[in-house]
Amino acid sequence: MAFTxxxxxxxxxxxxSGLISLTRGFVRExxxxxxxxxxxxxxxxxGGALAGYLAPYIELPSARVIAACAILFVLTLMVGALLTHLLGALVQATGLTGTDRLLGMVFGLARGALLVVIGVGLLSLAPVQQDPWWQQSxxxxxxxxxxxxxxxxxxxFFQQSTNAGGLPGRVAFPL
Known part of the structure; x- marks a missing residue:
């Protein structure tokens, strides 16, 4: 069968994803x-705690939780990107060799495959499995x-950690 x-x-x-990681290196990735x-x-x-503060602004409870989670996610990514940039500059100043970039490429290929797995998993929830493009792939x-x-x-994993005595409504991460 030919690729579609x-x-x-x-x-x-x-x-x-692999090429981007090749340029950035393993440490940054x-x-x-x-x-x-x-x-x-x-x-x-x-997210649930922040959603309570958004009640005066967003009426629908599910939209409040989604907005709260999105706000926290994006803000954490922004702070993390700043820290990653600073630490990446520090690592670059040490003069790591091509090994860092090669390991970064392998890491990027794995990340790309993971993104595909997540995307396919999410798409499978929609009625796309009957579409010709899905069946011919x-x-x-x-x-x-x-x-x-x-x-x-x-x-x-989440079922086990929830049953392990975590707080109600939260997952008890075993770290």
């Missing part, structure tokens, strides 16, 4: 990933299988 435009788009996304994880955790843990079934497996692992 969807398959080439997947390959392009992974390749672009690892710090960037850490910032994204922290931003997600901050939004998850404190060579790569989508593999990424969908990984997305389903990942969903089960993540949901199992």
């Amino acid at each position: 435009w969807v398959d080439w788009s997947i390959i392009a996304l992974i390749a672009v 690892a710090l960037s990933l850490l910032v994204w994880i922290v931003a997600g955790a901050v939004a998850w843990l404190y 060579v790569l989508l079934p593999d990424f969908l299988m990984i997305a389903d497996w990942s969903k089960n692992v993540v949901l199992g």
